[in-house]
Amino acid sequence: MLLFVVSIATFAIFFLVPRLAGMSADDLASRYVGKAANDQMIHEAAIRLGFNDPLVVQYGRFVKGIFVGVDRNYGPGIEHCPAPCLGYSYVTQNPVLPDLLDRLPITLSLALGAAVVWVVFGVSTGVLSALRRGSFFDRLSMGVALAGVSLPIFFTGIVSLAIFRDQLGLVGDVADWVPFSEDPLTWANNLILPWVTLAFLYAAGYARLTRAGMLETMSEDYIRTARAKGLPERMVVVKHGLRATLTPVMTMFGLDLGLLLGGAVLTESTFSLPGIGKYAVDAINNNDLPQVMGVTLTAAVFIILANLIVDLLYAVVDPRVRLT
Amino acid sequence: MSESPFLDVKDLKIHFSTDDGVVKSVDGLSFSLERGKTLGIVGESGSGKSVTSLGILGLHRGKSANVSGEIWLDGEDLVTASQEHVRRLRGRKMAMIFQDPLSSMHPFYSVGDQIIEAYRIHHKVSKSVARKHAIDMLGRVGIPEPKRRVDSYPHEFSGGMRQRAMIAMALSCDPELLIADEPTTALDVTVQAQILDLMRDLQREFNSALIIITHDLGVVAELSNDILVMYAGKCIEYGSAEDIFYRPEHPYTWGLLGSMPRLDREPTERLLPVKGTPPSLINVPSGCAFHPRCPYSDQTDGQSKAEIPALINTDPGHLVRCHLSRTQRRTLWENEVKPVLETQ
């Protein structure tokens, strides 16, 4: 359902906004021809891309592609793009789905790796800050956290590249993407900087959220009970305090991860990682509707998935929301 | 009585430094208790009862809490002992039952798990042994079908059952000192009675020393050997249950007796309610902390306002903190207070 709404909205924005600005089908098509194209060629392109059809028909074609697949003329012959087919890019003429699948591992590696880093660092910093409220550590980490949420990633990204790669030579050339399956070490070495930079942005929020949650939880009656039982402090904090704090953290995590899997736009651009986010930027810059649709749908799928998983986890963590 | 008592609290002070000033929650409290005996600590809200009990368990942490005095438990002073040592005693040698069982149990863990956890910290046993023990304990506190209920979560229990479970948890390591902080406040009257019966039975069975904390004298009436009445962090009357119920000598105790709810009386028709609001613990009223609310403060030649009364022996084992003379107190009780309390 959500996917349906998302796809219609994307479609409508793409077609209605330029129409409202007074662009004709040919004007639209003129974006997808070479720089020497004449009116005749532009007109033909508009027909080929189906821009003259009513919006509903164009949308129908898109939906048909997903459920039945589409045929296209690639020159020497006709080719069938089997369902689920997200169509062909207006600009590069490449099929969209393989492009996305090709880029998915990169975004997955980036997002999941960063998620691990930011959860570990964010949550533990938050816990420590909460336990030592008012201490130097608390103030320092909360200050850094504030910097983390407010510094843009293209800034922290370029700066960290300059320091860790160019000056210190500690990490590899990020742009040389190597799949995990090929060489896990190089994979990690190349990704560590994007992970940390991206995680820095998020860890900050998690540290703050965890700290606030921990402060609240640690004053709960059941924490007092845990202590009264004679539990060592570490267990009180981790088993009783942290567990209860994790619920809001998980909610945020689900949202963040879902969005990120739809493309870590800035990070991928900054570090030249050819993932979904970079793809999305190019798609939008080029007004490439099939690519934009593909990216939006991927993002929507991931957001839905992530939320589903969070809901399930919720039930695991908090027995009160378990289905009866 | 050549040996020192099992629990001996001497001049206990627990002060908190806050942004607004020093909160003297407990200010020079002394009492003692033997195994198998029950002490009731009574006082209105904010008088420092919970702070006292948490203080005994060593649960005041952080820089803001300042604990001084002596707490001798079975021959060792808990105030000077290391935190780690006190932690090991907690749950095993001394345990606590809290006021609100819903908020005092972790919502994410099953009742059984929480009992098992309490047991296994102090006993190196396998999970299944601990589980058997937990089921056993649940049965002992009167939870039906303990085998099944052991896996339930706190929110799946009724209020009374939760309190039984709390008790099972507190008793799981067979503590020698059990502190029950308002164990029945959150429960309705019939359940209150059941829980109190249970506690009495269990205390007999385990022969532990029991401290029952309450703001309601009625709760401790039948259970306690001794009763300590607290006001603004200080003991104002301390004696046997008989002393407190039949020969009370402090005007505040009289007020408490007057506000005792009884099954045969509507709570609204309390006869001698304590008027006014509890005092601030930062700017404690001068002289007798009770003087702004005391109907007899004008009978002490202004001493009530000027001087903190000392805790004095009025009879052997019966201590009172009031400037009124012994005769005045006894006359007032016999002539003015007791008659009113008896005209039900």
Next chain:
Amino acid sequence: MKIRSTASAVAITAALALVVSACGGGGSAKKTGGSGAEAPASQYNAGVTQVVNPSDKTGGTLHMGMPGDFDSVDPGDQYYGYAWNFSRLYTRALTMFKPVPGKEGLELVGDLAEGLGKASDGGKTWTYTLRKGIKFEDGTPVTSKDVKYAVARSLDKEILPSGPTYFNDWLDNGDYTGPYKMKDKLDSWKGIDTPDDQTVVFHLKKAYGGFDYFAMLPSTAPVPAAKDTGTKYKEHPVATGPYMFKAHELGKRIELVKNPNWDAATDPNRKQLNDSVEVLLGQNEDDLDQRLLSGKIDVKINSTGVGANARKTVLTDDKVKQYADSAPLDRTWFTNLNADVPPLDNVHCRKAVLYAADRSAIQGAYGGPDAGGEVALSLMPSKMTGYEKNDLYGVEANPGGDVNKAKEELKACGQPNGFSTTISFRVERAAEKQTAESLQQSLGRVGIKLEVKGFPQGDYFKLYAGKPDFAKKNGLGLMVYGWGADYPEGFGFFQQIVDSRVIRAAGNTNLGVKDPEIDKLVDQAAAEQDATKRNSIWASVDKKVMDDAFILPYVWAHGLFYRPPTLKNAFISQNFGMYEFLTLSTQ
């Protein structure tokens, strides 16, 4: 509370200081990279005139990086200079520019063909003879049929939309629309004849003297019909050059390796020094520049060189600048004067604008002499073949403008106190905005008041400046613009911007140069077969445009390029206005 916020403020400041000092550290470390007072290892602009670091050593990988992607690597579907430059690594067109530095690099020589074309029929027929022994990467010999097929397929702009349309416009195609739509009808096509396997004969609709330039287009590089996969051919174009595709991860990465079937004996212009060539696509431009400056990337693929941020480092740090070249491009930045908007219909009013403009201020807007370009004296860039100096407005002497002359012209125009009009520009382009504002100032000196108006660049030609109706209705008297040639010869530069017959209802590239005499000169030049004569006609077109004052040129564009010290055989191609890719190596 107060203490808390102060403490966190301190923490932030500390963090920022760390970051800032790290940036500073980056800069200084780079400076100390070369040691002390040694003589410079290289000279700024050395690569403009000579081969830097000549070397014949083989081996290694040439690392190329690109901020975006090619329009396509299919030789029949590309239009950008860097794409043409790049595709010669793996394909061979009929002719090519000599891969040598300096003016000689503007000369065409045979590549797939033995030599240049032979014209007959008054320039309507052009014949090329292929070299013997050239093979595709799989060992199949290349024949004239493969060239014919390659040109034929490039006609189909629906399947291959990106390339130029010269062959669509000039060949005698009749109804033929390419082999995809008209299957098995290649023989019916009159545009190209292949009398034998070594001979390719082009038939034109009308005479064109500069056809050898068309023969240089990558769409004449042979494509084996059996291996043509239409839109997917770019995944693996079949090689005839020294390198061939090993991998093409679309939008991400290209890897070229040695083509075992390339034979140096058939190719006097290329070498095969690198073991492989790797291109990283879609790189973050700032980071790419950073890696270029640190030598991790050997060459950047784009048309303007290092980006705005890196430019500062390059120009201010002599240790870095010595490895940079300011290369002239086939591009002029100019403003069109719209004769549809009075009083600019009067040539004197237009001349007043040309006299009053402060060109050196605009040069600054485009990045100054190194990164922006030289002050333009006329429309045609001075580096182009056939350029003749032509300084009608005394710009060389007065780059800041000649106010007195401007006032005289205003008087002659009947507007002694000046007039008011509107100037349009593309909002996304900061340099164009500054240009409009600068003109507002310098023209204001003689009473010409400008209202400055920006339009989105995506629709600048379709809906605004390039739409004569709109421009007229909205009084766009001046329109900021710029143009680059497809190849450094008059036709490729002028035809689209000064021929009045290309003006249509919308989407124009000629924003209002309308002079029948110019049209006549364009036709003459196109048909002229004698290169010297042809060049002098283009020079007179340049003069005529300036005399008509339809265009106010101000900057002959330059790009600022960087060659890491480790890069071998590097020089600026006069033709492409960037490093010649064919010769680059690293050993």
